[in-house]
Amino acid sequence: MDTEVKKKSIIDRVWDVFASVKLAVVLFALISLTSVVGTVLEQQAEPEKNIEVLSKMFGLSHDAAHSVLQVFEGLGFTNMYHSWWFNAFLLLFAANLIICSLDRLPRIWKLVTEKVRPLPVENIGKMSIRRELALKGTSSAARDAVLGAIRKLGFKPSESTGGNGTQWYAEKGNYTRLGVYITHLSILIILVGAMIGTFFGFNGSLRLREGQTSYIAVAPAGRLTNQQYAEMDAIIQGINKHQGSVSQAAASFGVQESVLAAKMKEYGILPLGFGIRCDNFNVDYYDRTDMPKAYRSWLTVFKDGRPVINQKSIVVNDPLKFEGVTFYQSSFETAADDMSSGVAILRVAGKSGQAQELHLKAGESFTIPGTAIRGQVQNFSPAISLDESGKPFTYNQQMTNPAVFIEFTENGARKYGGWFLKRYPQTWNLPDGNRVEFLDYWGVEFTGLQVRKDPGVLIVYLGCIIMAVGLYITFFMSHRRIWVNVADGKGGAKVLIGASANRNRASFERRIEKMISMLSAGHQGGK
Amino acid sequence: MDSSVFFGFTTVAYFLSMTAYIAYLVSRNRFIGIGATAITVAGFVSQTIGFVKRFFEFKDLGQMGWLRAVPLTNLYESLVFFIWCLILTYLIIEFRYRNRSFGAFVTPIAGLTLAFIDLSGMSKSIQPLVPALQSNWLLVHVMMSFISYALFAISFSTGLMYLIVRTEKRNEPAYIFWTVMLGVFVSLLAAMGLDFLTFKVAYMGKQELMRSYLLKASFRNESGAVAALSFAAAAALTFCTWRFGGVLRKVITGFSISHEMLDDITYKSVAVGFPIFTLGGLIFGAIWADQAWGKYWTWDPKETWSLITWFFYAFYLHARLMRGWKGKKIAIVAVLGFIAVIFTYLGVNLLLSGLHSYGSQ
Numbered sequence: 054m055d056t057e058v059k060k061k062s063i064i065d066r067v068w069d070v071f072a073s074v075k076l077a078v079v080l081f082a083l084i085s086l087t088s089v090v091g092t093v094l095e096q097q098a099e100p101e102k103n104i105e106v107l108s109k110m111f112g113l114s115h116d117a118a119h120s121v122l123q124v125f126e127g128l129g130f131t132n133m134y135h136s137w138w139f140n141a142f143l144l145l146f147a148a149n150l151i152i153c154s155l156d157r158l159p160r161i162w163k164l165v166t167e168k169v170r171p172l173p174v175e176n177i178g179k180m181s182i183r184r185e186l187a188l189k190g191t192s193s194a195a196r197d198a199v200l201g202a203i204r205k206l207g208f209k210p211s212e213s214t215g216g217n218g219t220q221w222y223a224e225k226g227n228y229t230r231l232g233v234y235i236t237h238l239s240i241l242i243i244l245v246g247a248m249i250g251t252f253f254g255f256n257g258s259l260r261l262r263e264g265q266t267s268y269i270a271v272a273p274a275g276r277l278t279n280q281q282y283a284e285m286d287a288i289i290q291g292i293n294k295h296q297g298s299v300s301q302a303a304a305s306f307g308v309q310e311s312v313l314a315a316k317m318k319e320y321g322i323l324p325l326g327f328g329i330r331c332d333n334f335n336v337d338y339y340d341r342t343d344m345p346k347a348y349r350s351w352l353t354v355f356k357d358g359r360p361v362i363n364q365k366s367i368v369v370n371d372p373l374k375f376e377g378v379t380f381y382q383s384s385f386e387t388a389a390d391d392m393s394s395g396v397a398i399l400r401v402a403g404k405s406g407q408a409q410e411l412h413l414k415a416g417e418s419f420t421i422p423g424t425a426i427r428g429q430v431q432n433f434s435p436a437i438s439l440d441e442s443g444k445p446f447t448y449n450q451q452m453t454n455p456a457v458f459i460e461f462t463e464n465g466a467r468k469y470g471g472w473f474l475k476r477y478p479q480t481w482n483l484p485d486g487n488r489v490e491f492l493d494y495w496g497v498e499f500t501g502l503q504v505r506k507d508p509g510v511l512i513v514y515l516g517c518i519i520m521a522v523g524l525y526i527t528f529f530m531s532h533r534r535i536w537v538n539v540a541d542g543k544g545g546a547k548v549l550i551g552a553s554a555n556r557n558r559a560s561f562e563r564r565i566e567k568m569i570s571m572l573s574a575g576h577q578g579g580k
Numbered sequence: 581m582d583s584s585v586f587f588g589f590t591t592v593a594y595f596l597s598m599t600a601y602i603a604y605l606v607s608r609n610r611f612i613g614i615g616a617t618a619i620t621v622a623g624f625v626s627q628t629i630g631f632v633k634r635f636f637e638f639k640d641l642g643q644m645g646w647l648r649a650v651p652l653t654n655l656y657e658s659l660v661f662f663i664w665c666l667i668l669t670y671l672i673i674e675f676r677y678r679n680r681s682f683g684a685f686v687t688p689i690a691g692l693t694l695a696f697i698d699l700s701g702m703s704k705s706i707q708p709l710v711p712a713l714q715s716n717w718l719l720v721h722v723m724m725s726f727i728s729y730a731l732f733a734i735s736f737s738t739g740l741m742y743l744i745v746r747t748e749k750r751n752e753p754a755y756i757f758w759t760v761m762l763g764v765f766v767s768l769l770a771a772m773g774l775d776f777l778t779f780k781v782a783y784m785g786k787q788e789l790m791r792s793y794l795l796k797a798s799f800r801n802e803s804g805a806v807a808a809l810s811f812a813a814a815a816a817l818t819f820c821t822w823r824f825g826g827v828l829r830k831v832i833t834g835f836s837i838s839h840e841m842l843d844d845i846t847y848k849s850v851a852v853g854f855p856i857f858t859l860g861g862l863i864f865g866a867i868w869a870d871q872a873w874g875k876y877w878t879w880d881p882k883e884t885w886s887l888i889t890w891f892f893y894a895f896y897l898h899a900r901l902m903r904g905w906k907g908k909k910i911a912i913v914a915v916l917g918f919i920a921v922i923f924t925y926l927g928v929n930l931l932l933s934g935l936h937s938y939g940s941q
Contacts, residue, residue: 074898074899074902074903077898078895081891081894081895084887084891085887085888085891085892088879088884088887088888089884089888091879091884092881092884092885092928096879134879247877256874256875339708344707344708344710345710345711346708346711347711347714348711368711368714369711369712369714369872370711370712370714370715370871370872371871372871372874379874381872381873381874383873383874503873503874503875504874505874505875510870510876513866513876514867517863517866517867520858520859520863521855521858521859521863524854524855524858524859525855527855528851528852528854528855529855
């Protein structure tokens with residue numbers, strides 16, 4: 054008997070701790086303070102970067118900053134949003150929210166479900182909003198006017214008759230008291246959605262060169278040594294060579310499938326179940342500036358060897374979705390050390406009107422249709438500009454202003470030659486009326502894609518909608534109650550109004566004020 | 581006429597209305613009061629026209645349609661919009677509470693900020709949208725965030741005024757809190773003003789250096805003497821605020837602003853600002869991040885600081901509604917909450933790096 058009482062009291066005590074606003078404040082503070090550290094230290098970054106941040110911000114020497122960083126690293130602050138303790142804070146916060154809400158539910162539930170009852174006249178006069186007025190004329194006319202006015206306020210009043218005359222009483226929005234619960238519930242739903250995403254989804258990336266196909270995405274699992282990196286690369290190549298088949302790839306490596314699968318897991322290599330190819334990548338610029346307007350990739354999806362989505366273009370803010378996996382445009386690169394391997398795509402039009410699209414490597418030649426003029430692609434520049442003396446030079450390796458140099462000959466004699474710029478069609482016309490359009494230099498750009506599968510995201514969205522609804526109810530609606538007693542007085546009716554609202558009392562008071570002024574004006578008008 | 585003409589007129593109007601409001605407070609003449617309101621409304625209308633004009637100018641430049649032409653993509657535009665929200669909220673308060681006294685506090689902030697933008701030579705040019713910002717969420721996310729920032733700014737000012745009115749003894753913690761707060765706040769504003777003013781001279785307007793230049797004109801100056809002098813000046817200013825804080829109290833109470841009203845406005849701006857911030861700042865921001873970056877929450881510094889801000893105001897509401905915190909205690913929470921807001925708005929962009937770095941230009 055004794056022990057049972059003691060046990061219960063411990064549970065009670067734990068319950069009380071979790072039901073307290075104090076714990077919520079402590080958790081708010083812990084989450085906030087640790088997050089501040091997390092925003093100062095760059096997460097999952099190279100140590101040198103954070104050493105620089107620390108030495109800059111606090112004026113520490115390199116060595117001191119290094120040892121400070123080591124302390125933080127040991128505590129998990131350099132990857133803190135994935136650390137056990139940060140997630141423990143979030144879980145405690147969730148538990149606090151649940152128990153806090155449950156603890157207060159019975160009281161609120163009583164307020165919600167309890168029907169409004171008639172009040173003794175002296176209690177009406179004690180409500181937070183109270184008004185008194187006298188209406189002249191017959192008491193039945195006064196009663197009708199008062200009833201009409203209460204209905205006009207949007208209430209459906211009940212009536213009770215007693216020694217003090219007639220009393221109407223009504224309430225509205227009693228369920229809005231639950232708004233705060235809806236808001237709290239939405240936070241829990243969002244946390245559940247986030248957890249589902251963490252456990253059953255993945256977040257990886259993909260770097261595809263124009264023309265390249267991949268059957269996997271990579272979610273890097275920490276820093277790798279050069280040797281590990283080489284092994285990871287070999288596995289990726291093997292799997293892509295066998296069109297995503299892990300068993301075939303394992304056979305080609307001469308290992309068990311389970312061994313390869315374990316290795317893939319270790320390196321964060323995620324099989325997609327389909328193939329994705331980058332057909333093309335391009336950056337659009339604003340007019341004549343180098344300010345990017347759009348990063349665009351054209352992607353083709355292969356399922357069982359057949360293309361199922363063909364050359365779909367994606368840009369930032371407009372991803373591609375297939376079988377629950379979403380591909381986001383996130384970055385790009387050029388093969389700066391391999392620029393010459395690209396293919397120039399030209400559309401060559403003779404002045405007679407015949408045209409032809411050509412794919413040419415450096416050094417290759419073509420004939421302008423309908424003429425004897427031959428052109429040879431001699432040079433390529435990813436970003437051409439003119440220096441002060443008017444000589445062309447390459448100003449970066451980022452394909453900001455691609456150009457090809459083509460030299461033309463007719464019957465063996467040099468005719469003319471020059472740079473054709475992709476972004477400037479005015480450079481495409483030849484002096485004799487022929488035209489060479491430089492459409493693209495293909496095969497030297499990489500597109501960087503963010504690859505995500507998150508089955509929890511819809512739950513998170515649901516939570517967001519519920520939160521919006523909950524906040525609206527909590528802050529912009531209220532539980533309003535009103536009692537109106539009409540008693541016979543000298544030469545008319547004595548009206549007593551009492552009302553309360555759990556929120557936004559002032560606006561309810563204004564509406565009642567309006568009702569009263571209409572009531573007295575209307576009554577006089579009717580006389 | 582382009583938008584800058586209207587913004588120029590607005591700056592002049594807010595300066596005139598500032599003078600008029602102060603004259604009204606001194607003279608209590610009804611006509612001066614009406615005149616002050618009329619000038620403010622005129623400035624506000626002109627600012628609205630300017631904003632719409634800039635919308636058009638942006639639309640013509642970007643060629644991406646209405647929703648992607650929101651002139652809220654750099655520091656200049658966001659400050660102008662912030663002032664617009666502030667004046668709008670003030671006008672609503674003036675009409676609802678039938679009290680013009682706040683005008684003398686709000687219009688100087690508006691006029692000085694706009695004048696400061698002009699003096700600093702902050703880049704006013706319309707920049708085309710970078711790919712990451714090309715989304716229909718830009719309009720709602722950024723606008724709602726700024727509306728909530730403006731409401732929080734109001735709650736900060738009224739909270740601070742509440743403390744000023746309600747504290748009398750110099751050794752009272754709440755008195756020390758608000759004097760130090762105000763002293764540091766004004767010092768920092770002055771220091772940043774100096775940064776902007778000297779920045780153009782020193783670096784010929786190279787925008788990318790702005791970030792590392794923060795407070796270099798004063799507290800972080802290369803010359804130790806200047807830095808020491810700046811700290812001394814800030815300390816002196818804070819001390820003066822502490823020593824002569826009573827004067828401020830007399831000024832405010834003299835303006836027939838009751839502490840109940842201040843408390844009421846503080847609560848109401850938070851009660852309206854909080855849901856707008858949650859929906860526009862956090863939820864719409866998360867949906868946009870989900871579309872653009874493939875993750876609705878990445879613990880990016882801006883996101884983290886928004887969450888901290890959200891915690892602060894959630895605490896304010898719980899303390900007030902659940903625990904029944906009243907008076908000075910709750911006013912202090914409102915004042916502290918705005919520090920988190922300032923850091924979310926400016927600090928993150930100026931000091932930390934992350935995905936949200938568009939605003940730092």
